[in-house]
Amino acid sequence: xxHLPILPVLIPLLTAGLLLVMHGMGTTSKRxxxxxxxxxxxxxxxxLLSEASEGLIQAYRLGNWPAPFGIVLVVDxxxxxxxxxxxxxxxxxxxxxxSGTDTQGRHFHVFFQLQIAGLNGAFLTGDLFNLFVFFEILxxxxxxxxxxxxxxxxxxxxLAYVVVNLAGSALFLIALGLTYxxxxxxxxxxxxxxxxxxxxxDQAFVRTTLALLNAVFVLKAALLPLGFxxxxxxxxxTLPVAVLFVIMTKVGIYALLxxxxxGFVMAPFTADLLHPWLAWLAIGTIALGSLGALxxxxxxxxxxxxxxxxxxxxxFGIAAGSITAHAALLYYLVNTTVVAxxxxxxxxLVSRHRGEVADVFAKGPxxxxxxxxxxxxxxxxxxxxxxxxxxxxxxxxxxMQSLQNTNTAIGAWAALLLSGFVxxxxxxxxxxxxxxxxxxxxxxxxxPGQVGQMPSNTRNSEIALLGMxxxxxxxxxxxxxxxxxxxxxxxxxxxxxxxxxxxLGDASAIKRERRL
Amino acid sequence: xxxxxxxxxxxxxxxxxxxILRPTTFSVVLGLTLLSYxxxxxxFFGGRLGAFAPPLILPGTSGHADPLxxxxxxxxxxxxxxxxxxxxxxxxKAKGESGSDHVDAGEE
Numbered sequence: 245x246x247h248l249p250i251l252p253v254l255i256p257l258l259t260a261g262l263l264l265v266m267h268g269m270g271t272t273s274k275r276x277x278x279x280x281x282x283x284x285x286x287x288x289x290x291x292l293l294s295e296a297s298e299g300l301i302q303a304y305r306l307g308n309w310p311a312p313f314g315i316v317l318v319v320d321x322x323x324x325x326x327x328x329x330x331x332x333x334x335x336x337x338x339x340x341x342x343s344g345t346d347t348q349g350r351h352f353h354v355f356f357q358l359q360i361a362g363l364n365g366a367f368l369t370g371d372l373f374n375l376f377v378f379f380e381i382l383x384x385x386x387x388x389x390x391x392x393x394x395x396x397x398x399x400x401x402x403l404a405y406v407v408v409n410l411a412g413s414a415l416f417l418i419a420l421g422l423t424y425x426x427x428x429x430x431x432x433x434x435x436x437x438x439x440x441x442x443x444x445x446d447q448a449f450v451r452t453t454l455a456l457l458n459a460v461f462v463l464k465a466a467l468l469p470l471g472f473x474x475x476x477x478x479x480x481x482t483l484p485v486a487v488l489f490v491i492m493t494k495v496g497i498y499a500l501l502x503x504x505x506x507g508f509v510m511a512p513f514t515a516d517l518l519h520p521w522l523a524w525l526a527i528g529t530i531a532l533g534s535l536g537a538l539x540x541x542x543x544x545x546x547x548x549x550x551x552x553x554x555x556x557x558x559x560f561g562i563a564a565g566s567i568t569a570h571a572a573l574l575y576y577l578v579n580t581t582v583v584a585x586x587x588x589x590x591x592x593l594v595s596r597h598r599g600e601v602a603d604v605f606a607k608g609p610x611x612x613x614x615x616x617x618x619x620x621x622x623x624x625x626x627x628x629x630x631x632x633x634x635x636x637x638x639x640x641x642x643x644m645q646s647l648q649n650t651n652t653a654i655g656a657w658a659a660l661l662l663s664g665f666v667x668x669x670x671x672x673x674x675x676x677x678x679x680x681x682x683x684x685x686x687x688x689x690x691x692p693g694q695v696g697q698m699p700s701n702t703r704n705s706e707i708a709l710l711g712m713x714x715x716x717x718x719x720x721x722x723x724x725x726x727x728x729x730x731x732x733x734x735x736x737x738x739x740x741x742x743x744x745x746x747x748l749g750d751a752s753a754i755k756r757e758r759r760l
Numbered sequence: 761x762x763x764x765x766x767x768x769x770x771x772x773x774x775x776x777x778x779x780i781l782r783p784t785t786f787s788v789v790l791g792l793t794l795l796s797y798x799x800x801x802x803x804f805f806g807g808r809l810g811a812f813a814p815p816l817i818l819p820g821t822s823g824h825a826d827p828l829x830x831x832x833x834x835x836x837x838x839x840x841x842x843x844x845x846x847x848x849x850x851x852x853k854a855k856g857e858s859g860s861d862h863v864d865a866g867e868e
Binding site: 373377380384387388391396399400402403404406407410411413414417418420421422424425 | 776780785788792795796798799800802803805806807808828829832835836839840842843844846847850851853854857858863
């Protein structure tokens with residue numbers, strides 16, 4: 245058995261411990277350790293991806309305890325894709341944080357590594373309770389990262405965020421307790437086996453339980469009735485942290501996708517659990533995100549609302565549930581993560597250039613590097629609004645095509661097109677403010693970038709931004725191989741039987757005591 | 761017995777929810793604590809109520825107590841405790857910075 249699948253969790257976890265021990269040592273050595281961990285994660289996730297792309301599902305049993313009794317990690321195409329996305333994002337976040345954000349508060353690198361451990365664990369685990377544990381690890385790290393840098397607005401946003409997520413965790417535990425109480429298992433593969441055998445008396449109860457579970461994922465993905473926390477939190481965070489948070493909503497989407505494809509489809513009474521109302525939630529989320537973007541007074545609020553719109557768009561793929569929809573969803577997910585991360589990095593650069601005015605839509609010092617910053621802005625804005633020839637255009641076309649034959653196709657198309665229009669409008673308005681409406685120079689005497697605690701060295705952030713733009717180019721030019729991979733992923737998760745078999749082996753050999 | 765236990769969990773949850781919806785962080789912390797009590801009890805009783813189920817596998821015993829909810833509830837207690845501690849620290853920080861326990865304190 246190869247030990248590769250555990251490494252994406254183990255390396256950042258051990259690094260976090262090491263960094264805690266190294267507390268008294270200099271910044272340089274801490275940065276070196278943190279960077280070494282991220283670089284090795286990138287390498288490992290590439291190896292995992294190349295293994296997963298052969299189509300085999302790898303189950304890693306900790307301590308060799310047989311599933312469903314032991315802890316199991318599962319690497320399939322979907323998990324490998326999410327892990328590599330996390331690794332790329334982590335590299336970008338670290339690069340931009342190294343320009344000085346990491347020294348604005350204590351233990352930045354510790355929490356950063358813990359958050360990556362939690363993210364990778366959530367993507368790799370094959371067990372609902374461990375999903376909860378990894379959620380908590382990534383949340384606890386995110387609580388600390390959110391207030392990194394200090395200040396009352398961050399504390400206030402942090403307080404609201406922690407309370408919302410603690411309530412969400414309580415809901416998660418209620419769902420898990422009820423699931424275990426009725427089904428007698430929390431292993432996802434085992435769940436798929438047990439669900440079809442539920443007596444008809446218990447079916448309504450099981451449906452309720454699983455609906456509660458979905459409500460938790462809806463909260464994490466910031467979808468409509470439970471998504472109001474997102475713009476508040478993302479705009480309060482230090483910008484490199486906000487870049488890392490972009491993948492957190494994707495964890496909710498991932499969990500919805502995983503649970504709905506592995507668990508629910510196996511039994512007729514849960515197969516339709518998500519479908520009647522998910523598409524409407526998606527439309528609502530997109531509408532809310534668009535209104536939020538229109539009402540925004542700062543660029544970072546616009547980007548946070550773009551994250552929300554993309555969550556809604558991703559939900560369409562889950563609601564439709566077909567192989568093409570899932571394939572389109574995954575392609576869109578890769579693209580939107582990269583684009584939103586790039587936009588947050590750009591916001592960081594813009595607010596550093598503009599000093600005190602930061603990213604507020606108000607007259608301020610004119611941006612100096614118009615050609616480079618403006619060029620980056622143009623590319624990312626095109627991708628965010630889904631205009632050709634960007635990667636966002638391809639992704640949106642795929643999503644729209646895959647929704648063609650669903651009941652809510654008209655609503656979905658209208659929501660997608662209108663939200664793209666709104667995003668284009670808002671970003672264009674912001675650009676004209678930043679690039680062409682400079683305030684009087686004598687009103688802003690301070691050197692741009694030197695104000696307050698803002699670190700002045702922007703070179704790292706520029707490299708990180710360049711990396712993200714290169715990624716959008718790769719997604720555009722490499723659309724054929726990437727969409728082939730997402731297509732294969734969608735086909736793989738559409739056959740839960742092979743997942744169950746590789747996790748549980750010979751399922752009939754599992755001895756169970758009959759539950760009362 | 762089942763009725764008593766489920767009523768207790770229900771009342772704990774309801775009181776917890778009521779307190780979470782209050783506008784001061786102190787009551788919110790208390791509410792979340794009550795909620796986590798309710799949740800822990802729920803997980804624990806997911807292993808079924810029973811007074812005489814043997815906890816260990818010994819020769820001649822059958823109908824053992826389910827060990828998994830016990831393990832799950834331990835994990836849940838530890839995590840809940842850690843999170844509550846962090847929340848209390850954050851609430852104190854917020855009170856120190858804004859001078860009030862109210863959620864809207866310091867809002868202009």
